[in-house]
Amino acid sequence: MRILIMGAGVVGTTTAYYLAKDGHEVTVVDRQPDAAMETSFQNAGLLAVAHAFAWASPRSPKILLRSLWDKNASLIFRLNLDPRMYLWSLQFLRNCTAERFKVNTLRKLRICKYSQAMMDELRRDISLEFDDLKKGLLYAFRDETHMRQAAAAAKFLTDNGVKVELKTRDEVVRIEPAFAPVKEKYVGALYCPTDESGDARVWTRKLAELSRGMGTKFVYGAAVRGLRADGAKIEAVVTDKGEMTADCYILSLGSFSPEIARSVGVRLPIYPIKGYTASFPCRDGQLTPEVGGVDEDLLVAWAKFGNTFRVGGKAEFAGYSTAFKPADFTAILATAKEMFPDACDWHAPPDYWACLRPMTPDGPPIFGTAKYANLHINTGHGHIGWTMACGSARICADLVQGRKPAIDMEGLTLDGGRY
Ligand SMILES: Cc1cc2nc3c(=O)[nH]c(=O)nc-3n(C[C@H](O)[C@H](O)[C@H](O)COP(=O)(O)OP(=O)(O)OC[C@H]3O[C@@H](n4cnc5c(N)ncnc54)[C@H](O)[C@@H]3O)c2cc1C
Numbered sequence: 001m002r003i004l005i006m007g008a009g010v011v012g013t014t015t016a017y018y019l020a021k022d023g024h025e026v027t028v029v030d031r032q033p034d035a036a037m038e039t040s041f042q043n044a045g046l047l048a049v050a051h052a053f054a055w056a057s058p059r060s061p062k063i064l065l066r067s068l069w070d071k072n073a074s075l076i077f078r079l080n081l082d083p084r085m086y087l088w089s090l091q092f093l094r095n096c097t098a099e100r101f102k103v104n105t106l107r108k109l110r111i112c113k114y115s116q117a118m119m120d121e122l123r124r125d126i127s128l129e130f131d132d133l134k135k136g137l138l139y140a141f142r143d144e145t146h147m148r149q150a151a152a153a154a155k156f157l158t159d160n161g162v163k164v165e166l167k168t169r170d171e172v173v174r175i176e177p178a179f180a181p182v183k184e185k186y187v188g189a190l191y192c193p194t195d196e197s198g199d200a201r202v203w204t205r206k207l208a209e210l211s212r213g214m215g216t217k218f219v220y221g222a223a224v225r226g227l228r229a230d231g232a233k234i235e236a237v238v239t240d241k242g243e244m245t246a247d248c249y250i251l252s253l254g255s256f257s258p259e260i261a262r263s264v265g266v267r268l269p270i271y272p273i274k275g276y277t278a279s280f281p282c283r284d285g286q287l288t289p290e291v292g293g294v295d296e297d298l299l300v301a302w303a304k305f306g307n308t309f310r311v312g313g314k315a316e317f318a319g320y321s322t323a324f325k326p327a328d329f330t331a332i333l334a335t336a337k338e339m340f341p342d343a344c345d346w347h348a349p350p351d352y353w354a355c356l357r358p359m360t361p362d363g364p365p366i367f368g369t370a371k372y373a374n375l376h377i378n379t380g381h382g383h384i385g386w387t388m389a390c391g392s393a394r395i396c397a398d399l400v401q402g403r404k405p406a407i408d409m410e411g412l413t414l415d416g417g418r419y
Pocket residue numbers: 006007008009010011012029030031032035036037038039040041042043044045046047048222223224225252253254255256273274275276277301312313355356357358379380381382383384385386387388
């Protein structure tokens with residue numbers, strides 16, 4: 001089958017790999033000059049199954065409200081004139097009940113666990129270096145009550161076979177000695193030994209290379225303007241370089257998927273939530289943490305990639321702009337420097353990045369066809385798109401070929417009144 005994938009981020013590229021391996025004639029189109037140039041370029045680098053929790057939770061409305069006046073909040077909700085944001089926010093709020101939180105988290109967890117299994121299988125098949133550190137991840141807490149609540153919620157994970165252990169601050173230091181100087185600030189952590197870290201951009205580009213070796217064509221520098229449909233079928237992808245045709249089309253444009261879907265009357269409830277990362281050089285002998293993780297109270301993530309230390313965070317409703325200025329990083333850097341003062345050369349010129357999480361209001365990404373039998377969706381991976389990429393790619397490849405995916409698809413497509 002001739003398959004055209006829109007988007008060469010981690011999701012589109014991983015899907016291209018699986019489809020090429022299945023023997024299809026695959027083309028990937030992207031507006032950038034290479035794969036992984038937008039959100040997948042410089043994310044926090046955590047393969048974080050234990051972070052499968054849906055963002056829409058009973059705590060979220062209060063956090064959203066507080067963010068309206070708290071300038072230092074890690075979640076920044078600003079009023080603007082974009083009706084899409086309000087529509088999305090209403091759907092998000094509807095998902096903030098304890099019951100919806102559980103359902104949505106379990107749906108995400110299904111994909112995360114499957115994805116981890118698929119990634120492990122792939123790494124057994126091919127040797128892929130991507131600055132990966134298989135040392136588990138730490139989810140650290142400063143606040144006792146918050147940690148107890150999180151430990152209770154972690155039962156969703158442990159009941160579903162994910163190993164998560166509650167650690168005291170001394171145990172945290174034994175797992176990651178870089179915490180020693182600041183251990184008194186923390187009450188403890190949840191530790192997931194099977195989570196890991198690595199560079200999503202390196203991963204994506206290496207998979208693109210492998211796909212290319214199997215015949216996949218990557219067309220870069222071509223911006224998709226819309227789709228052309230005829231009755232029940234998509235006939236072509238319209239780009240600024242002309243039309244491209246195939247038997248089957250896959251939409252994996254991250255936060256920009258809804259705009260293109262709309263051109264043929266398909267509504268995808270995905271809205272961008274902006275985040276920031278900053279990377280610094282580190283050298284041997286520095287106390288750089290090798291176990292990545294997240295400060296769960298201040299929502300700052302960290303990870304080491306070879307000779308680079310990266311920190312990231314913030315969740316900002318800022319429309320579609322990926323612009324940034326040094327002041328955007330002030331709070332993240334203050335937390336990171338306080339946590340790990342000797343992790344890296346904090347005086348070196350920082351490598352700043354801002355990108356958009358393609359968030360669905362309930363949490364899980366969207367799969368399956370939409371309105372047209374030959375238009376498949378594989379998008380909306382939100383805050384853990386790399387963690388879900390291999391499973392999502394396998395699911396999408398199976399659906400394209402009319403095969404039943406290995407996991408239950410309940411709640412993961414547009415069917416069944418999900419929105
Ligand atoms: C600050 C931050 C930290 C994160 N940390 C983690 C983490 O630690 N672990 C994790 O698993 N996930 C993390 N994520 C989420 C993860 O990075 C995303 O879910 C994932 O990168 C989304 O991949 P994608 O392929 O869907 O989108 P993208 O990577 O954005 O890819 C979409 C592609 O579509 C192309 N495109 C868009 N519009 C058009 C158009 N009109 N025409 C042609 N091409 C177009 C873009 O150029 C891009 O290449 C983080 C996100 C942020 C913002």
